[in-house]
Amino acid sequence: MSNAREQILQATCALLEKQGYHGTGLNEIVRESHAPKGSLYYYFPEGKEQITSEAIQQSSQVTSERIRLGLAESSDAAQAVHDFILKVAENVELSGFAAGSPLTAVAMETATKSERINLACREAYGTLQNAFREKLLAGGYPQPKAEELSLFVVASIEGGIILSRTNRNVEPLRIVARQLKILLSL
Amino acid sequence: MSNAREQILQATCALLEKQGYHGTGLNEIVRESHAPKGSLYYYFPEGKEQITSEAIQQSSQVTSERIRLGLAESSDAAQAVHDFILKVAENVELSGFAAGSPLTAVAMETATKSERINLACREAYGTLQNAFREKLLAGGYPQPKAEELSLFVVASIEGGIILSRTNRNVEPLRIVARQLKILLSL
DNA sequence: GTCTATAATACGATAGAC
DNA sequence: GTCTATCGTATTATAGAC
Numbered sequence: 315m316s317n318a319r320e321q322i323l324q325a326t327c328a329l330l331e332k333q334g335y336h337g338t339g340l341n342e343i344v345r346e347s348h349a350p351k352g353s354l355y356y357y358f359p360e361g362k363e364q365i366t367s368e369a370i371q372q373s374s375q376v377t378s379e380r381i382r383l384g385l386a387e388s389s390d391a392a393q394a395v396h397d398f399i400l401k402v403a404e405n406v407e408l409s410g411f412a413a414g415s416p417l418t419a420v421a422m423e424t425a426t427k428s429e430r431i432n433l434a435c436r437e438a439y440g441t442l443q444n445a446f447r448e449k450l451l452a453g454g455y456p457q458p459k460a461e462e463l464s465l466f467v468v469a470s471i472e473g474g475i476i477l478s479r480t481n482r483n484v485e486p487l488r489i490v491a492r493q494l495k496i497l498l499s500l
Numbered sequence: 501m502s503n504a505r506e507q508i509l510q511a512t513c514a515l516l517e518k519q520g521y522h523g524t525g526l527n528e529i530v531r532e533s534h535a536p537k538g539s540l541y542y543y544f545p546e547g548k549e550q551i552t553s554e555a556i557q558q559s560s561q562v563t564s565e566r567i568r569l570g571l572a573e574s575s576d577a578a579q580a581v582h583d584f585i586l587k588v589a590e591n592v593e594l595s596g597f598a599a600g601s602p603l604t605a606v607a608m609e610t611a612t613k614s615e616r617i618n619l620a621c622r623e624a625y626g627t628l629q630n631a632f633r634e635k636l637l638a639g640g641y642p643q644p645k646a647e648e649l650s651l652f653v654v655a656s657i658e659g660g661i662i663l664s665r666t667n668r669n670v671e672p673l674r675i676v677a678r679q680l681k682i683l684l685s686l
Numbered sequence: 687g688t689c690t691a692t693a694a695t696a697c698g699a700t701a702g703a704c
Numbered sequence: 705g706t707c708t709a710t711c712g713t714a715t716t717a718t719a720g721a722c
Contacts, residue, residue, distance in 0.1 A: 318705085334609040336522035340698065352706030355699075362698065412612045418662060422605035423520040425665040426598045435666050465672055466656065466679045469663050473655030476604060479611040480621050486651055493652045497683050504687090525715065538688035547717065 318349040319357040325349075326369040332412045334419035335366060335431070366420065367434035373416050374438035381445035391453030392498035395446065395467060399474070399491035403484040406475060411482045414475035443468050450498075467494060504535040505543040511535075512555040518598045520605030521552060521617070552606065553620035559602050560624035567631035577639030578684035581632070581653060585660070585677035589670040592661060597668045600661035629654050636684075653680060 325347035329338040340362060344351050358364045384401055388394035406414045421435040447464035455463065474490035511533035515524040526548060530537050544550045570587055574580035592600045607621040633650035641649065660676035 316705095333613060334520055334522060334605065336520060337609050337613075339696075341696080350706055351708085356705060410612065414608075419520065419605050419608035421662055421666045422600075422608075423523050425668075426596065427519060427523075432666065439663060439666060462675050462679065465663065465675050469659030469672060469676055470652065470656040471659070472662055473657070473659035476607055476658055477625060477651065477655050480607045480618065480625060482611075486655060489648050489651050490655055493648065493683060496686070497679060500682070502687095526717090527715080536688055537690090541717075542687060 316357065318347075318353040321347040321349045322354065322357065322365065323369045323372050326365055327373045327416045328413070330366065330369060330420050331414060331416040335423045337419075340365075363428055363430050367430050370416060370420065370431070370434045370438050374441045378441045378445040381442065382448070385445070385449040391449050391455070392495050394449060395498055396491045396495040399471060399487055399494065402471065402475070403478065403487035403491070406478050406487065407484050411479045414479050415472060418472055418476060439468060463498065466497075470494060502543065504533075504539040507533040507535045508540065508543065508551065509555045509558050512551055513559045513602045514599070516552065516555060516606050517600065517602040521609045523605075526551075549614055549616050553617050556602060556606065556617070556620040556624050560627045564627045564631040567628065568634070571631070571635040577635050577641070578681050580635060581684060582677045582681040585657060585673055585680065588657065588661070589664065589673035589677070592664050592673065593670050597665045600665050601658060604658055604662060625654060649684065652683075656680060 322343060326338070326343050329342060329346060340354060343365070344354055354365075355361070358368070381398065384398040385391075385394040388397055402414075417435055417438055420431065421439075424431040424435070426432075443464045446467045447460050450460035450463055451457065470490050470493075471487075474487040477486035478484050508529060512524070512529050515528060515532060526540060529551070530540055540551075541547070544554070567584065570584040571577075571580040574583060588600075603621055603624055606617065607625075610617040610621070612618075629650045632653045633646050636646035636650055637643065656676050656679075657673075660673040663672035664670050
């Protein structure tokens, strides 16, 4: 795949994470990506909505892979989820609380404004939930429990990221890690 | 307090809820509020950041009062939180998944971009958490537990709203209600 | 208190050259 | 594939009349 195209998607992800959809301009994307200015509409002829939905799509693939790898480090599912969230907290802190999830803001901004982006967000959340569900199923949780719990894990991590970023403090994510471990250990 | 000023704040809340900070224009606020165009910079001389932070401040007062009232309907704290979340789900659905929380998108968009708005969001989340913590303390939870759990309740409700809006389905919030009840009943 | 007009800038998107 | 120039329309904010 083209280098410029890839750079654009990566820069878009980082910017969406930091400032959302409407807060991110195409000029900014070109500048941050160090891609040729002429490449934007060459690789993404359908414009900003296309760039955004593809960036979200790609990021969910990368993130779900990271979840799988992270969860593989403990055989116990509850412990694995707990430790993974602590890693998320580290990353949020390392980014200076500028990053966390490229989905949250975009999903909320566009839920009723862009069919295309909403669909991308919906599938992205599904992909993330899958990664957790697989681990829970492998850990012996019955299917309906794994379904519910994996959704709850995704939801509370999202909430933890919001509170940690807003308070510029990783304690909220640490609390989410602890409480989820308790719930998953039942 | 002035009528126009109040209308502007209310309209701002609704728009922030639907499309976030950068997605909401001052022209749109004036139009939706049915307030005189000349009133915007008369009542809010410091512009968009002032309007936004005041809107968030006011909405957190209103919401925390609603939380207190909602939680008062059950004497059991776990049951009260559960039932309250089902009411949140109803409201999200009734709005056509356009509403939910005026904080989420704004908090994520502006976490590292506007000191003023970040501060307003931080205090707003604190206010919401307080409302839950009081109920937990009254329900006999020891102080550190009430602290952790009330934060976790806020985080997972936020996450549930995000997933429900994105999927245009109240099931995520219902799951959050159920799982939180389990955790709070331990 | 409210109005219009407008400044200054940014936006997304397109056209046409190379 | 990439460039520049530009269209049309938004944006936030201000100035000055009433």
